[in-house]
Amino acid sequence: MHQILAKQSLSPNVTRLDVHAQRIAEIRQAGQFVIVHLNENSERIPLTIADSNPATGTITLVIQAVGKSTNELVALNAGEFIRDVAGPLGHPTEMITSGHALCIGGGVGTAVAHPIAQGLNKVGVRVTSVIGGRSKEWVIFENELKRYGNVIVCTDDGSYGRKGFVTDAVKEILAKEKVDIVYAVGPVPMMRAVANLTRGLGVHTIVSLNPVMIDGTGMCGGCRVSVGNETKFACVDGPEFDGHTVNFDELQDRLSTYREFEQRSVACARGTCRMEMPTTTPA
Amino acid sequence: MPEQEAATRATNFLEVNLGLPERLALLEADRCLQCKDPRCMNGCPVGVNIPKFLDLLTAGKLAEAAQSLLCDNALPAVTGRVCPQETQCEAVCVRAAKGLPVGVGYLERYVADWAREHRDQLPQIKPQLTGKKVAIVGSGPAGLTAAGELAKLGHDVTIYEALHKPGGVLIYGIPEFRLPKKIVAQEVERLKEAGVKIECNVVVGRTYTIPELQAKFDAIFIANGAGLPVFMNVPGENLKGVYSANEYLTRINLMAAYDFPRSDTPVLNGQRVAVVGGGNVAMDAVRTAKRLGAKAAMIVYRRTHNELPARAEEVHHAEQEGVEFEFLTAPIEVIGNDKRWVTGMKCQKMKLGEPDSSGRRRPEVIPGSEFILDCDVVVVAIGTKANPLLTATCPDLKLNKWGNIVADENGATSIPGVFAGGDIVRGAATVILAMGDGKISAQSINAYLATSPKQASLVTAVKVS
């Protein structure tokens, strides 16, 4: 059992939980994640370790409430418990040791980009972070990222920072400055757009993939993604890959596999379920 | 063996075999001829003293029968249900030559189930504690057996398990209708009462490495199974609706997807489910699909009925439950619609040619025989390999060319004090072979601990209970 020691709302649908997990807090590295299993009947879901404090034995999870499992997690309060937390899983981020890195975070991906910026800063790499949100209230982790370098904020409606998508800001930076590596974490369309931008410029680009996972140990193959025409298991071979070789279309498509089930799951939890059980794969 | 009626059981997840009633069990046990040279024992990979426990059973001495059985086999309620008896103990029983062999498996199950319900009648032996610490990686049959043996010898045992529930394949792979999860849970409880500590959610290779465990423990037993799924490597395998058997069965068994939405994990419940393969795993997957409501649950296998590697009873049960078999058929592509959902599988017909090195007749393609098999879910059950997650973080551990850990007949690996057994050494094998490895390795570990250099410093830590 893992106690939640602190809870904070970061944006309308993003919540930060500091969870006790001593061993993981001590050894986790940038880019790694945990599998969280709230209680007996819950799903096992992967969440990136956004930060940790070995002294208090806590890891920071930053959770965007999108479906049943994430909504249940963000409904927990400090003092309550999560049944299982396994990790740290996945390969640590492939780091450069000198030069200039661009860390791009979209939505909750900003929190995922945080440990990467933190790690790069530690070894003396210059970090520029580009983060985005729909509007001001959706921007998260700006202050944390400022500790590691310059932060450029973009909002879709221009209510804060620059108006526009993160890709617009990224395009400008790449035109002006020498960038040695790009790390992009966020929704699939955003990672795909960044990879398309940097491909022509030959800037090495690392993306963090978010396929559906179960065990996180390489046992089920459910997290498989196509990278450079090879099948990789994101939980053990990733979750970070060379963005120029990832088949984003396939990833996006596979993420929709359980859409009908997810809707039903949420509706049933609210007691408003009118749907038939999805019986077969929709035509 | 009385069983649930096929039409009923094909719609539920309750155990198929109902267990022998006492009268039948005693009659069956009495069929044993008490051979002077019991061949059945040679057929059992762990040499269970079969005539002895059957003799005690016939005499009505159940507690003693159970004790004798448990002494040879730590998980008889499991093996009685899942051993391929027809190729092991029962195959060589002298009675088999003249008709039916003694039903050793059913009787083993009978005695084991009695023991589960009458634990108070079995003696509890409290061993003298040695203060020696042993770490076990993986809580499948190999790990559980080794833990039980080592605890009996007084060692301080901790099992590390990657998943949130102990049991390995017994929990996430073999379905409820064949091996009720309650039985595995009871066996785990029994170990805990004997002092074994089980830490779930620890992924060795990530949470701890083997060298880190070496620093904290006097010996290590690695039994992490062969859990990496093999795919067919054909086009279309990443379409929505294609599962590895591991994923399909894990969703349903470990995550209880059959109970969605009460349980949060979903599984696609296809109407036409094609399962590729012919082993126990394939039979479990296809019978599960049937129970989830598939109108057609099909086995696609490139050889014939005679070569099916699954237990005979599983094949028989599958047939009774209405599973369809596409023999001499090999998939070459998974076909999808414009939304990338599986709609079928392009297959080739095969014929059996000359025997290959394994002695089995090799399937050969019949040119021009391609056809499309309509299906909306494909489950790939063509095998598993060693998972490199743990071994990659322990470069000193010698592996063979398939990535399996190399261990000698005593379970010793290339690193002193590190032992290994079960599927990680053998490749995908059987429950009883994994248990046999667990037992032998426990004995080797015990011998190693008696001579290990750390002994002197630890003598002060010895507690006597």
Ligand SMILES: Cc1cc2nc3c(=O)[nH]c(=O)nc-3n(C[C@H](O)[C@H](O)[C@H](O)COP(=O)(O)OP(=O)(O)OC[C@H]3O[C@@H](n4cnc5c(N)ncnc54)[C@H](O)[C@@H]3O)c2cc1C
């Ligand atoms: C390595 C990795 C790191 C991640 N880190 C974070 C993080 O730090 N913060 C965060 O908010 N989210 C993170 N995610 C995504 C998060 O796991 C999913 O949002 C979550 O599982 C959704 O569950 P749900 O029941 O709330 O939503 P659902 O309604 O079940 O699903 C919503 C969407 O989430 C995806 N999803 C569903 N189940 C899973 C699953 N078991 N594994 C992965 N994706 C799934 C699907 O695409 C689905 O369309 C990460 C995913 C991966 C693979």
Ligand SMILES: Cc1cc2nc3c(=O)[nH]c(=O)nc-3n(C[C@H](O)[C@H](O)[C@H](O)COP(=O)(O)OP(=O)(O)OC[C@H]3O[C@@H](n4cnc5c(N)ncnc54)[C@H](O)[C@@H]3O)c2cc1C
């Ligand atoms: C669906 C299915 C049906 C089967 N049916 C039969 C049958 O009828 N009869 C029969 O005899 N055999 C059967 N088998 C084979 C049998 O189950 C296996 O041979 C046996 O379980 C192997 O035991 P094991 O202890 O070596 O490994 P496993 O049972 O695989 O257990 C390994 C355990 O280690 C854990 N683990 C893995 N990596 C790590 C890590 N890095 N750190 C910590 N823990 C880890 C795993 O989560 C797992 O719990 C079947 C197998 C399957 C998949």
Ligand code: SF4
């Ligand atoms: S353990 Fe398996 S092979 Fe041995 S006697 Fe029991 S059922 Fe037969």
Ligand code: SF4
């Ligand atoms: S071979 Fe058959 S008859 Fe003989 S002892 Fe074994 S079980 Fe009994």
Ligand code: FES
């Ligand atoms: S989550 Fe199962 S193999 Fe990656």
